[in-house]
Amino acid sequence: MKDFTILVGGQAGQGSRKAGLVIAKILNNLGYRIFIYDDYQSLIKGGHSFSKVRASFKKVLSQEEEVNFLLALDEETLKRHLKEIKDDKFIIFNADKIKSEKGIGINIETIAKEEGGSPIMANTAIISAFAKMVGIDFSLLKNVFEKEFKKGLDINLKIAERVYGEVEEKIKIEKLENKPLPLITGNEALALGAVKAGLEMYYAYPMTPATSILHFLAERKLGVETIQLENEISVIIAAIGSAYAGKRSMVGTSGGGFALMTEGISLATISETPVVIVNSQRSGPATGVPTYSGQSDLNFVLNAGHGDIVKFTIAPSNADECYYWGGKILNLAFKYQTPAVLLIDKEISESTFNLEIKEDVLKEEALLSSKGEDYKRYEFSENGISPLAFPGKEAIVKATSYEHDEFGLTAEESEEEIVLMQEKRLRKFEAMQEEVDNMENAINVYGKKDSKNVLFTFGSSTGPVVEVAEKFDLKVIQLVVLEPFPELQVLEEIENAEQIICVEQNALGQLSSLLAKNGIEANELILKYSSRVFQKQEIEDLLKEII
Amino acid sequence: MNKLDTNYKNTWCPFCGNFGILVAFKRAIENEDLNKIVLTSGIGCHAKIVDYLNLSSFYSLHGRSIPAAEGIKLANPELKVVAFTGDGDSLNEGISHLIHAAKRNTDITVILHNNRLFALTTGQFTAVSEDGFKGRSTPMGAPESPINPLELMLASNATFIARSYSGNIKHLEETIKKAMDHKGFSIIEVIEPCVSFFNVTDFYNKNTYTIEENNLTEREEALKKIREWNYEGEGKIPLGVFYKIDKAPYFERALIAKKEETVEEVLEDLI
Numbered sequence: 029m030k031d032f033t034i035l036v037g038g039q040a041g042q043g044s045r046k047a048g049l050v051i052a053k054i055l056n057n058l059g060y061r062i063f064i065y066d067d068y069q070s071l072i073k074g075g076h077s078f079s080k081v082r083a084s085f086k087k088v089l090s091q092e093e094e095v096n097f098l099l100a101l102d103e104e105t106l107k108r109h110l111k112e113i114k115d116d117k118f119i120i121f122n123a124d125k126i127k128s129e130k131g132i133g134i135n136i137e138t139i140a141k142e143e144g145g146s147p148i149m150a151n152t153a154i155i156s157a158f159a160k161m162v163g164i165d166f167s168l169l170k171n172v173f174e175k176e177f178k179k180g181l182d183i184n185l186k187i188a189e190r191v192y193g194e195v196e197e198k199i200k201i202e203k204l205e206n207k208p209l210p211l212i213t214g215n216e217a218l219a220l221g222a223v224k225a226g227l228e229m230y231y232a233y234p235m236t237p238a239t240s241i242l243h244f245l246a247e248r249k250l251g252v253e254t255i256q257l258e259n260e261i262s263v264i265i266a267a268i269g270s271a272y273a274g275k276r277s278m279v280g281t282s283g284g285g286f287a288l289m290t291e292g293i294s295l296a297t298i299s300e301t302p303v304v305i306v307n308s309q310r311s312g313p314a315t316g317v318p319t320y321s322g323q324s325d326l327n328f329v330l331n332a333g334h335g336d337i338v339k340f341t342i343a344p345s346n347a348d349e350c351y352y353w354g355g356k357i358l359n360l361a362f363k364y365q366t367p368a369v370l371l372i373d374k375e376i377s378e379s380t381f382n383l384e385i386k387e388d389v390l391k392e393e394a395l396l397s398s399k400g401e402d403y404k405r406y407e408f409s410e411n412g413i414s415p416l417a418f419p420g421k422e423a424i425v426k427a428t429s430y431e432h433d434e435f436g437l438t439a440e441e442s443e444e445e446i447v448l449m450q451e452k453r454l455r456k457f458e459a460m461q462e463e464v465d466n467m468e469n470a471i472n473v474y475g476k477k478d479s480k481n482v483l484f485t486f487g488s489s490t491g492p493v494v495e496v497a498e499k500f501d502l503k504v505i506q507l508v509v510l511e512p513f514p515e516l517q518v519l520e521e522i523e524n525a526e527q528i529i530c531v532e533q534n535a536l537g538q539l540s541s542l543l544a545k546n547g548i549e550a551n552e553l554i555l556k557y558s559s560r561v562f563q564k565q566e567i568e569d570l571l572k573e574i575i
Numbered sequence: 576m577n578k579l580d581t582n583y584k585n586t587w588c589p590f591c592g593n594f595g596i597l598v599a600f601k602r603a604i605e606n607e608d609l610n611k612i613v614l615t616s617g618i619g620c621h622a623k624i625v626d627y628l629n630l631s632s633f634y635s636l637h638g639r640s641i642p643a644a645e646g647i648k649l650a651n652p653e654l655k656v657v658a659f660t661g662d663g664d665s666l667n668e669g670i671s672h673l674i675h676a677a678k679r680n681t682d683i684t685v686i687l688h689n690n691r692l693f694a695l696t697t698g699q700f701t702a703v704s705e706d707g708f709k710g711r712s713t714p715m716g717a718p719e720s721p722i723n724p725l726e727l728m729l730a731s732n733a734t735f736i737a738r739s740y741s742g743n744i745k746h747l748e749e750t751i752k753k754a755m756d757h758k759g760f761s762i763i764e765v766i767e768p769c770v771s772f773f774n775v776t777d778f779y780n781k782n783t784y785t786i787e788e789n790n791l792t793e794r795e796e797a798l799k800k801i802r803e804w805n806y807e808g809e810g811k812i813p814l815g816v817f818y819k820i821d822k823a824p825y826f827e828r829a830l831i832a833k834k835e836e837t838v839e840e841v842l843e844d845l846i
Contacts, residue, residue, distance in 0.1 A: 056846065210845035220838045229650065248841060251834030255649060258675040262642035265635065269646020272633050273613070273654065277646075295636055383842065419613045419631035420651055426625070428634035429618070437583050437626050438634070 029201060030085040033092050035109055036154065037078030038101025038122075040071055043151035046176075047099065048079025049211070050155050052380060053172045054164060055083040056211055059204030063088050063491075064211075064380035065561070070236075070319050076104045085204055087382065089346050089491025093563050097162075099154045100126060101136075117198060120157045122150060132157070134191060143186045152177070156188035156195075163200035166192055210383045214376035215241045215280075217347035217383055218306065220250075221354030226391035228275040229253045231263045236318055237374040238280040238308040260285035264292030268301045272427050274418035276358055280306035283325045284314065286332070293333035293367045297453075299427045300406065300414070302361035302368075302394070309373040309487075311559035320559035321374035323487055324534035327541060329369050330511055336450070338457040340368035341511035345490035347381035349508065352469075355389030362394035364413065364460050371510065373533070375488035375561045399423060404434040406449065412456030461512040470514035472506040473521055479503040480526040481575055484550065486510065486539060492562045493531045496571065507539070513546050527551050529574060531567060579609075583626045590776075592767025595741035596688060597624055600657075602744075603751035613654050615644040617664035620695050620769075621688035624659050638668025641676050644683045652826045655755060656683045663693040666702040666724055677733035677760050682824035684754045685762040687724065688741075690769040691806070698772035705807050710772070721806040728762055729797060729818060735761035736797065736818040740783045741768075742776065746814055753816060759824045766812065779812065786815040794818070 034051055038044040045066055052062045060083035068077040080091050098113045100106040100121040106128060113119060119131025124138055136153035140146065152173075159169045169188060177184045212220075219230075219241050230252050232242040246254040257263050260281055267277040281289065286307045296303050307329055311322035329341055340360050344353045353370060361368040397403055397415030403423035407414040414434075417423040426436030431446050439445040464470050472490075475483075475497035485493045486507045497504045505521055507514070522528065530540040530550045535557040540550040554570045556562055579601050587593050604612060612630050616622035618637035625632035635643040644658035665673045665687060676683065692710060693699040700708045700717035703724060707716035728736050735757040739747040747765060754761035766783075768776040790796050797818035804812045 053846075208846050210842040212842075212845050216845075220841060224838055231646075249833045249835035250838065250841065251832050253649065253830055253832045255829060257642070257645075258671050261639070262645070262672050262675070265639045265642035266646030266649070269615070269633060269635075269643040270650035271646075272643075273647045273650035275650040277650075291636055291639075295639075299633070383845075418651075419610075419647070420654055421610060423631075424629060425631045426634070427632070428625075429636050430634060435581075436632075436634075437581060438623075 029096065029199065031088070032083055032096040033094070034081045034083070034097040034099065034158065035078055035095040035112065036081070036099040036101070037076065037105030037109065039073065039104070040068060040075050040077050041073045041148070042101045043148045044077050044101055045079050047151040047155050048081050049380065050172060050176050051158060052081045052083070052211055053176065054159065054168060055081070056208045056382065057168060057172065058164070058201065059206035059208065060084060061087045061206065061382050062211055062380065063091070065091050065375070066378050068319055076108065078105060078109070087384070090495050090564055093565055097158060098131070099158055101150060101154060102126070118161070120154060120161065122154070132195065134194065136191070139190055140187050143183060143190060145180065145183045145187055149180070149184060149187055152184045152187045153191045156191040160192045160195040161198050163197045211380050212347050212383045213240065213378055213380050214347050214350045214372055215308070215378065216244050218344070218350040218354030218370060218372070219244050221351040221389055222278055222304070222358050223250045223252060224389050224391070225355035225358040226276045227252050227278055227358060229255065229267065229270045229277040231255045231257060231267045231277065231279045233257060233260050233263050233281065233285060235282045235285045237310060237377040238282055238306055240378065241280045241306060260288040261291070264289040264303070264305070265295070267303050268292060268296050268299070271301050271303050272299070276362065278304040278306065278358065280308070282308050282310050283312045283328070286325065286329070290332045293337065293339065294335050295429050296367035297333060297335065297337045297339065298429055298431070300365040301427060302365050304358050304361050304368050304370060306370045306372065308377040309371070311557070317559035319374070321488065321561050322534060322557070322559055323373055323489065323532050324538065324557070325371070326534065326538040329371050330542065338460060338512060339366050340460065340509070341371055342368070342509050343371040343487045344376070344508065345487050345506060346376065347383045348386065350376065351383060351385060352387060352389050353508070359392040360463070363392065364456060365394070365416065366460070371487065373488050397423065405436045406432060406434045406452065408434060408448070408452055410455070411459040412452045412454070413459065464509050464512045464514050465516050467509060467514065470509040471517045471521070472508060474498070474504040474506065476501040476503055478524065480524060481529065482522055482525040482527065483529050483531055484539060484543060485531045489531050489533055489562055492564045492567055496564050496567045500571065510542065513542070515546055518548065522548065527575070529554060531562070533557065533562065579629055581627055581629045585627060586623065587620060588771050590770045591620070592690060592741035592769070593620060593624065593688060595744050595747065595767065596686065596765055597627060599744045599747035600686070600751055602748045603755070607655065607755070611653060611655050613647050613656050614659060615640045615647065615656065616659040617661065617669065619661040619664050619693070620690070621659050621661040621664065638664055638672070640664060641669060641672040641683070641685065645676055645681050648681060648683055649826055649830065652682070652830070657755070658683050658685045660685060660687055662687065662689045662691060662701045662703045666722070670702070674727065674731045677728055677731035677762070679825040680732070680734055680759045680822050682759055682826055686751070687762060687764045688767060689724070689764050690767050690773060692769060692773050694769045694772055703806055723801065723806060725764055725801040725817065726798065729794065729801060733762055733818070734759040734820050734822050735816070736801070737763045737816040738814050739763055739765050740779055740814055741765055742779060743783065743814065746785055750816065757819065759822055782810065783812045783814050786813045788816045791816060791819040
């Protein structure tokens with residue numbers, strides 16, 4: 029068994045997510061590449077939550093529909109997922125809660141209690157039962173436990189030891205040669221990338237699925253100030269205030285909060301203040317399906333802000349890309365003194381990946397001014413970029429939401445002044461376009477490069493699309509930078525295309541609209557809007573109808 | 576030309592109350608380190624003040640003077656941040672920011688230009704307009720009663736609360752100095768006539784009086800002084816500092832990030 033999936037589920041509060049993560053860490057240490065999908069509802073206790081841990085000999089970025097191991101902490105898990113299991117003998121269930129003829133029942137809650145633990149520690153028991161079933165050494169289990177259960181380690185180990193002794197080994201999972209890699213969510217990865225590029229302040233108002241960026245930066249000691257304010261409007265405006273005063277600032281939210289922040293995008297554009305906004309999408313409109321995924325904010329993000337605006341919009345698709353672009357986008361925002369949106373979704377934010385850093389990201393200094401009293405915040409320049417200075421020293425730094433002159437004073441009377449400043453920003457937008465034109469990784473190309481069938485995709489849809497395309501010898505173009513549009517790179521790649529198919533997770537085909545706006549007509553759309561991510565089989569079935 | 580002037584053409588109406596605020600402010604900061612002062616403003620007649628002052632400033636959006644000021648202060652606590660705002664700006668559009676900035680004890684000075692209506696949009700009622708105020712949006716009179724903004728500030732745990740009057744420049748200058756010296760959140764409500772749409776100059780000249788500033792830490796006493804005028808009809812209007820207590824400013828409590836691990840160490844930890 030070299031590519032297999034474990035599903036562990038229970039009610040919210042039973043610790044299924046933690047169980048999935050610990051199992052993933054054990055398998056990571058055995059050299060498997062991991063991808064965890066977490067599914068939960070908008071509630072605190074009860075309901076149904078589960079994690080799907082895919083472990084493979086090679087890097088994977090999608091989930092299989094079938095599961096090889098089913099670990100049920102409650103009856104609902106067994107009922108819902110029984111049809112997904114390949115072989116009944118690999119079911120382990122909580123015999124204190126469930127009666128079943130299939131699989132192995134263990135009184136995990138009773139054991140947890142008898143060993144002096146609380147009912148939630150039943151998740152420890154189920155991890156240990158799984159470990160024994162697949163022939164994992166107890167010493168490895170112990171090592172991982174020591175890292176993962178800092179509180180109540182002794183009791184957890186006692187529970188694990190007892191269960192380990194009671195279960196039979198049924199199959200042996202081999203150790204692989206791969207070196208273990210960090211296990212990280214997209215949110216954590218983008219936060220770390222941003223830290224590498226000099227992130228100093230992170231402002232947020234809690235909103236799923238972006239909240240864990242705030243939690244992660246608040247818990248870790250990476251030197252980033254984390255500030256929670258009264259609403260998303262104050263979050264974006266305060267972040268802009270901080271950036272004006274010289275601090276690299278970022279904010280994070282989801283679609284609804286992003287809607288409130290749009291006045292800030294306008295403000296950052298005209299005041300030329302760098303700020304990075306993470307929008308982790310879920311299904312909309314409005315509250316939509318708040319704990320599930322979607323890609324339906326695309327049109328909105330690209331058009332956010334009133335006035336003539338070009339900003340950066342960048343859509344990484346996994347943890348590796350989140351790490352790189354989380355840093356790169358902060359550098360770009362400061363280089364061009366502009367708002368920049370990192371567009372991801374719940375699947376990327378909260379899924380757990382192995383992080384592999386191919387190209388590290390470092391802080392790049394912005395263009396700074398050395399002037400004192402004669403400083404002009406909006407000094408005209410060839411490429412539209414005026415050197416930055418920050419208040420507190422000799423330079424008087426006047427930033428403003430009004431159209432303005434070079435010094436930053438309101439320009440209303442003189443048409444000429446208004447035009448000059450608008451044209452300065454237009455030159456900057458051109459420079460931003462040039463920056464994208466020269467980026468090698470503004471798009472990623474996968475599959476059979478000379479295939480006449482080209483699949484366009486972005487964000488979390490990329491993982492499953494690439495796996496399917498490789499199977500059928502199709503070409504995939506993943507758009508990473510969405511704004512300014514990487515037209516040169518895209519046109520070069522579709523020169524010989526006969527069929528263009530957009531694969532995206534929204535109901536209107538918003539990616540195809542973006543292509544259309546840039547003169548590229550998609551022949552077919554493969555859309556999914558159930559708020560759940562694409563399964564490879566679904567893409568495969570729909571592709572067969574088209575090709 | 577005063578070094579504090581930008582020489583930018585002033586477009587306030589002749590005899591606008593804002594002139595008094597501009598003069599008092601310039602006098603109040605004469606002995607300050609001007610490089611360390613940063614101004615913010617929202618949008619409205621009040622906001623033009625930043626175009627007239629040759630100091631670092633962020634001319635923000637309507638209602639957002641305060642969050643902009645908060646971000647600046649958090650980024651660089653060495654700066655003295657003064658947020659100019661108006662009644663439409665921070666009692667209507669941005670009232671949540673005002674409440675939370677007070678609650679947090681953010682170390683900024685808020686100068687609230689209170690002309691008791693939206694002036695730049697030609698005279699509509701705000702949260703502090705009289706009940707029955709006749710403006711172009713309410714020709715039959717505003718169907719709402721005003722709130723008392725300073726009572727709101729007391730309830731929001733502001734640590735420095737004062738009122739002054741644009742027609743009493745000396746008092747305003749002194750009050751601004753006190754507010755800027757206060758460590759923590761300070762607000763001065765500056766009542767001012769709008770000569771074009773709500774000219775109550777005579778009423779203010781006649782009814783304002785300065786109070787003895789004592790027992791400033793007594794909440795109940797402060798409330799009594801604050802409630803003396805109800806923003807409607809006749810009545811005496813006390814001016815002065817009503818309330819002042821010591822409390823740790825927000826930045827001291829909020830800026831607690833430690834740099835004790837590197838990205839590489841975190842990644843190692845996540846294996």
